Amino acid sequence: MEHGAGALSCKGTSLMSKSETPAELLIRKLESIGELSGSQRDALGRLEAARVSVAPHTDIVREGDRPTSVTLLLEGFCCRYQLVADGKRQITSFHIPGDLPDLPFLFLSVADHNVCSLAPSQVAMIPHKAMLGLFREQPDVAHLFWRGTLIDGAIFREWMVGIGRRSAFTRVSHLFCELIVRMQAVALSSEYSVELPLTQTDIADALGLSTVHVNRTLQEIRGAGLIELRRGRLVALDWEGLCEAGEFEQTYLHRQRTEAV
Amino acid sequence: MRYYFHLRIGREFSPDEIGLDLPDLDIAYLEAFHAARAMWSELLAERSDPMLRSFEIADSDGRVLLVLPFREVLESARRPKGRMPNEIQSAYTLLEKTRTLTEALGEEIKAAQAMIETTRRSMQQTRRVLAAPPRAVNGGRSGA
Numbered sequence: 387m388e389h390g391a392g393a394l395s396c397k398g399t400s401l402m403s404k405s406e407t408p409a410e411l412l413i414r415k416l417e418s419i420g421e422l423s424g425s426q427r428d429a430l431g432r433l434e435a436a437r438v439s440v441a442p443h444t445d446i447v448r449e450g451d452r453p454t455s456v457t458l459l460l461e462g463f464c465c466r467y468q469l470v471a472d473g474k475r476q477i478t479s480f481h482i483p484g485d486l487p488d489l490p491f492l493f494l495s496v497a498d499h500n501v502c503s504l505a506p507s508q509v510a511m512i513p514h515k516a517m518l519g520l521f522r523e524q525p526d527v528a529h530l531f532w533r534g535t536l537i538d539g540a541i542f543r544e545w546m547v548g549i550g551r552r553s554a555f556t557r558v559s560h561l562f563c564e565l566i567v568r569m570q571a572v573a574l575s576s577e578y579s580v581e582l583p584l585t586q587t588d589i590a591d592a593l594g595l596s597t598v599h600v601n602r603t604l605q606e607i608r609g610a611g612l613i614e615l616r617r618g619r620l621v622a623l624d625w626e627g628l629c630e631a632g633e634f635e636q637t638y639l640h641r642q643r644t645e646a647v
Numbered sequence: 648m649r650y651y652f653h654l655r656i657g658r659e660f661s662p663d664e665i666g667l668d669l670p671d672l673d674i675a676y677l678e679a680f681h682a683a684r685a686m687w688s689e690l691l692a693e694r695s696d697p698m699l700r701s702f703e704i705a706d707s708d709g710r711v712l713l714v715l716p717f718r719e720v721l722e723s724a725r726r727p728k729g730r731m732p733n734e735i736q737s738a739y740t741l742l743e744k745t746r747t748l749t750e751a752l753g754e755e756i757k758a759a760q761a762m763i764e765t766t767r768r769s770m771q772q773t774r775r776v777l778a779a780p781p782r783a784v785n786g787g788r789s790g791a
Contacts, residue, residue, distance in 0.1 A: 553689055586667055598652050598682035598702070601667050615665070
């Protein structure tokens with residue numbers, strides 16, 4: 387995996403190709419888990435951010451790094467991962483646009499895991515100084531970020547329960563439910579259809595399964611008429627059924643506005 | 648290379664319509680083996696017999712390249728330490744078989760050579776006997 391200045395081609399502080407700015411996406415994300423006042427939104431809008439293109443399978447943060455900025459994922463897909471002694475990869479979380487996968491290093495100086503892109507991605511790098519300035523100026527916004535990391539923790543717990551106690555069928559179904567709801571929260575899905583640039587290996591590494599087991603499980607879920615997989619798109623054909631198969635209760639995602647679903 | 652992992656459950660056939668991109672058949676076999684091993688415990692938990700199952704690893708033309716019966720997982724555990732994957736195991740088995748066969752063949756060749764030697768000797772004797780003037784053959788009576 388590439389790393390360093392060469393891997394991240396910096397395009398500077400340009401506007402996003404879509405009409406939305408990084409700040410607007412961040413505001414949308416924060417409003418999916420809490421409320422923001424006008425002045426808070428303005429303060430977020432003033433955050434400086436450098437927009438960077440990241441090739442797929444590029445490390446954004448490596449274990450041992452001391453990041454000086456937080457990464458806001460604008461487009462694409464990222465994950466946190468660790469390598470075990472025999473070289474096997476364990477993915478510990480998936481990240482979608484609006485997420486800040488390396489936010490913990492704002493307060494934990496040394497990275498204890500890796501963050502990498504799984505698809506061609508666009509990110510905005512917000513200097514730690516700017517983040518800390520925002521928190522001083524708007525403590526309530528800091529609380530919202532805190533809430534975000536608590537939800538992160540809730541997602542970790544749910545994954546732990548899955549890997550420890552659930553069957554492959556339930557695990558994969560649960561992951562699909564989670565990703566669909568998270569993407570709906572930042573309006574990245576139309577109904578129950580989402581862009582999912584994950585390989586079966588990515589899913590296997592996230593759920594502690596072998597690739598062929600994931601492959602088999604996908605056919606089972608598909609065979610049960612719960613999902614459809616088409617060119618990197620995941621469609622939940624039977625949302626209720628998929629939730630039941632995945633023992634999925636979305637409370638742990640603590641969404642502010644659940645009526646959108 | 649894209650490999651397809653069809654599943655056979657007794658007489659039932661569940662095709663893999665998705666497939667998996669993997670570097671080579673060895674890795675495909677190992678991935679299927681790991682999956683079968685993990686599926687064993689899930690199947691036993693739901694009181695389903697893993698021994699009825701096998702993976703058929705096929706290429707994109709539908710050719711079956713390798714069959715992995717789930718019982719191989721059990722067999723691998725019964726082997727002495729240093730379990731080896733199927734192909735390596737079968738290569739070793741083949742080598743061992745060839746070696747035994749060669750040895751057996753060697754024995755047979757030796758036996759055959761010994762037989763030839765005996766035959767040759769007895770033929771020489773016969774020839775000598777035939778070449779020698781007939782003596783006691785007709786009870787000591789001389790004359791042709």
